[in-house]
Amino acid sequence: MSEKKIENPLQTMRGFYRKHVEPFYEEAHRAKKEGKPVAWVASTTPIEILHAMDIIAVWPENYASVCAALQTSLKLCQAAERKGFSKDLCSYAKCVLGSIYEPVSLPAGGLPEPDFLIAATGACDTHLKWFQVVSRIYRKPLFLLDMPYNVTGVDGDNLEKTWIEHYKKQITEMIEFIEKQTGKEMDKNRLKKVVELSNKCNDLWTEIMNYRKETPCPMGAREAFSAILFMLSFAGTKRAIQFYEELRDEVKGRVKEGKGIIENEKYRLLWDNLPLWYNLGLFSYLRQMGAVVAVEAFSLVWAGKMDPSKPFESLARKHIPNYSNSSIDRKIEWFTWLSKEYKLNGLILAGNWGCRMMSIGEIDVRDAIQERLGIPSLVLDVDAADPRNSDMERVKANLRAFVEMLGKKK
Amino acid sequence: MKIINKFREIISNKHEIARNWKKQGKPVIGWTCTYTPEEIIHAAGALPVRITGDLEGTKYADAYLPTNMCSFAKSCMDVALRKKYDYLDGFIASNTCDNYGKMYDVWRYHVKTRFNHMINTPHKNTGSSREFFYIELKNFKDLLEKRLGKKISGEKLKSSIRVYNENRRLLRKTYELRKKNPPVITGRETLEIVLSSTFTSKEEHNLILKQLLDEIEERSDLPEEKVRLLVSGGEIDIVEPIKIIEECGANVVADDLCTGSRYFWNIVEESNDPLKALTDRYLDQIPCPFTYQYQERFRHVMDMAKTFDVEGVILFPIKFCDTYLFDSPQLTEELKNQGYPVLNLEWEHSMTGVAGLKTRIEAFLEMIRG
Numbered sequence: 001m002s003e004k005k006i007e008n009p010l011q012t013m014r015g016f017y018r019k020h021v022e023p024f025y026e027e028a029h030r031a032k033k034e035g036k037p038v039a040w041v042a043s044t045t046p047i048e049i050l051h052a053m054d055i056i057a058v059w060p061e062n063y064a065s066v067c068a069a070l071q072t073s074l075k076l077c078q079a080a081e082r083k084g085f086s087k088d089l090c091s092y093a094k095c096v097l098g099s100i101y102e103p104v105s106l107p108a109g110g111l112p113e114p115d116f117l118i119a120a121t122g123a124c125d126t127h128l129k130w131f132q133v134v135s136r137i138y139r140k141p142l143f144l145l146d147m148p149y150n151v152t153g154v155d156g157d158n159l160e161k162t163w164i165e166h167y168k169k170q171i172t173e174m175i176e177f178i179e180k181q182t183g184k185e186m187d188k189n190r191l192k193k194v195v196e197l198s199n200k201c202n203d204l205w206t207e208i209m210n211y212r213k214e215t216p217c218p219m220g221a222r223e224a225f226s227a228i229l230f231m232l233s234f235a236g237t238k239r240a241i242q243f244y245e246e247l248r249d250e251v252k253g254r255v256k257e258g259k260g261i262i263e264n265e266k267y268r269l270l271w272d273n274l275p276l277w278y279n280l281g282l283f284s285y286l287r288q289m290g291a292v293v294a295v296e297a298f299s300l301v302w303a304g305k306m307d308p309s310k311p312f313e314s315l316a317r318k319h320i321p322n323y324s325n326s327s328i329d330r331k332i333e334w335f336t337w338l339s340k341e342y343k344l345n346g347l348i349l350a351g352n353w354g355c356r357m358m359s360i361g362e363i364d365v366r367d368a369i370q371e372r373l374g375i376p377s378l379v380l381d382v383d384a385a386d387p388r389n390s391d392m393e394r395v396k397a398n399l400r401a402f403v404e405m406l407g408k409k410k
Numbered sequence: 411m412k413i414i415n416k417f418r419e420i421i422s423n424k425h426e427i428a429r430n431w432k433k434q435g436k437p438v439i440g441w442t443c444t445y446t447p448e449e450i451i452h453a454a455g456a457l458p459v460r461i462t463g464d465l466e467g468t469k470y471a472d473a474y475l476p477t478n479m480c481s482f483a484k485s486c487m488d489v490a491l492r493k494k495y496d497y498l499d500g501f502i503a504s505n506t507c508d509n510y511g512k513m514y515d516v517w518r519y520h521v522k523t524r525f526n527h528m529i530n531t532p533h534k535n536t537g538s539s540r541e542f543f544y545i546e547l548k549n550f551k552d553l554l555e556k557r558l559g560k561k562i563s564g565e566k567l568k569s570s571i572r573v574y575n576e577n578r579r580l581l582r583k584t585y586e587l588r589k590k591n592p593p594v595i596t597g598r599e600t601l602e603i604v605l606s607s608t609f610t611s612k613e614e615h616n617l618i619l620k621q622l623l624d625e626i627e628e629r630s631d632l633p634e635e636k637v638r639l640l641v642s643g644g645e646i647d648i649v650e651p652i653k654i655i656e657e658c659g660a661n662v663v664a665d666d667l668c669t670g671s672r673y674f675w676n677i678v679e680e681s682n683d684p685l686k687a688l689t690d691r692y693l694d695q696i697p698c699p700f701t702y703q704y705q706e707r708f709r710h711v712m713d714m715a716k717t718f719d720v721e722g723v724i725l726f727p728i729k730f731c732d733t734y735l736f737d738s739p740q741l742t743e744e745l746k747n748q749g750y751p752v753l754n755l756e757w758e759h760s761m762t763g764v765a766g767l768k769t770r771i772e773a774f775l776e777m778i779r780g
Contacts, residue, residue: 083739088730146538162542162545170539356508359476
């Protein structure tokens with residue numbers, strides 16, 4: 001079957017890996033050689049603090065997604081399993097552990113060795129466990145940012161005072177830890193500047209995400225899952241602003257022209273959790289059926305403006321309500337809001353074999369959104385980085401049946 | 411041996427015991443994690459009961475929960491959906507694992523216990539985490555007072571701590587019986603003793619334990635001498651996994667389970683600030699692997715292996731229990747360095763795949779016997 005050319009790729013996203021990802025790892029390796037401190041950081045780590053302290057922060061999660069996108073994650077997962085790690089564990093963790101145990105022809109030359117590690121409880125248990133293993137392998141210290149769990153699923157404006165206080169103290173403990181590692185005190189004025197840059201970055205990303213509310217949608221998931229890297233890793237730096245300005249201009253232009261990321265957009269979807277990095281072609285498969293992912297659950301989770309006079313409190317309000325750190329109530333409210341804002345026709349709730357946080361509760365989210373808004377969801381059993389846990393034929397059949405069902409609804 | 415059967419009876423009658431308690435007009439509170447300070451519940455005049463699963467499958471829970479999660483948690487939920495826990499006044503969970511932490515919400519949506527509460531539990535025991543947990547426990551106390559309409563005075567709390575500490579000391583003495591060869595009580599009996607303490611009042615359990623300690627040394631049906639093993643893992647809330655191991659030709663003489671030694675090992679300091687003493691005891695207990703100080707559990711395993719003179723260790727976490735599974739390779743290595751043979755297994759609550767487990771356990775025991 002010959003496929004019609006219906007995708008309109010964004011220029012800014014061309015060669016993203018070569019232009020932005022690979023050079024970043026090269027820089028990190030170079031910095032390491034020059035003796036600059038390198039930290040491994042986990043999801044929900046407040047990156048602004050690290051930038052303000054001149055730490056080269058690398059995200060093993062990002063590295064795992066890179067390995068998966070370059071089709072090397074399977075052998076890395078197997079390498080970790082050979083060391084005794086259960087095959088049912090997080091494939092990101094297995095992938096990175098495998099890259100340490102069997103560092104053979106690794107993408108981007110592997111991760112530079114850490115001088116210290118920072119984990120936070122905001123994403124999952126796995127992050128702490130995985131980093132404990134790494135900390136032991138390299139004999140490098142690990143700091144844990146102990147975050148209060150958002151038990152009641154409230155938003156950033158309604159957090160308990162005691163949660164904010166605890167979080168602020170944790171940030172102070174984290175700064176003390178880093179100062180001890182580097183022997184250098186944090187410069188408060190520097191933090192102020194980083195916060196200003198972070199806000200600018202946040203504004204640009206929010207603007208881009210707002211353009212995606214338009215029909216036709218000017219940017220899809222395939223682009224967003226890469227572009228979010230700058231929010232995660234570089235919020236608070238000039239390079240993030242440069243990149244997002246370029247992307248914003250292109251996306252804005254698309255909206256003016258009325259040109260979508262695909263021709264003939266029929267259905268608008270949400271993608272929950274992670275993509276199948278080793279098969280990003282799945283988004284093209286959806287696009288061929290006229291379906292575009294207009295928003296991802298994660299893309300706006302990291303957004304949130306900071307008050308430069310209260311940086312720690314702002315970080316609390318930004319990170320504690322992350323839905324990974326919250327009651328499922330929050331995810332339901334969040335998806336309800338996204339569904340309306342992005343005028344969605346359906347939601348794709350992609351579980352993750354090695355991730356309890358992402359998998360438990362999806363059925364209740366599906367039912368709540370159906371009941372509240374009449375919008376259907378498809379729950380998928382897949383894995384972000386271990387291709388053995390996604391039956392691609394079945395996934396494709398499920399997606400096709402789902403989109404066909406949406407067609408009948410219209 | 412009659413007395414030993416009492417513990418098994420408590421387990422079989424656990425729902426009835428709770429219902430009888432309710433009939434006397436007293437509340438019952440279910441808890442899920444050993445980071446729940448039961449003493450506070452006890453001091454409110456309520457019966458704290460540990461939520462556990464059963465062997466009756468999970469067809470109801472499967473409607474709401476995914477395949478790739480802890481089958482122990484799922485079984486608990488299924489029992490609740492079969493209305494076996496409808497006597498609960500309150501359901502208390504903790505954010506101490508992703509499995510139960512996220513399932514808490516699913517429980518809230520579908521089981522609809524009168525009230526639900528999650529104790530916000532820190533993942534480390536240093537710095538501001540300790541202050542935070544103290545505040546959380548105070549909030550928990552206030553909530554129980556409000557919900558149950560009972561004032562929890564400092565004196566009541568201190569007296570509950572004494573009752574619980576007595577239970578812990580008696581259980582420690584019971585564990586001493588396993589140091590002999592052959593052990594005076596089997597691993598299965600030990601599990602029944604510890605588990606049963608979470609299904610009835612501690613006062614009653616203390617009485618039975620004292621009677622057991624008086625009489626047990628004279629038992630005529632002593633276990634046979636077999637390979638001495640330590641079993642390490644999380645919640646083993648049903649006897650089957652231990653039963654299978656012992657039927658393969660071993661005595662489980664020591665454990666590192668949160669339904670075993672880790673449930674009671676640490677005593678609460680009997681001080682003037684009971685809430686502070688509880689904060690310290692629960693944060694500083696031999697830790698679950700979800701914590702920053704995870705390696706202290708390894709030390710507990712090493713100590714036990716040594717003092718209970720074991721010949722081998724089975725690491726037996728439940729499938730999808732990430733925090734334990736991440737620890738397994740390191741714990742295996744450290745045990746092997748100390749000269750202990752180690753077998754890594756994963757179990758499922760439904761007890762499927764028992765034949766495969768048996769084969770591996772038998773081969774392991776054969777290797778130990780040489």
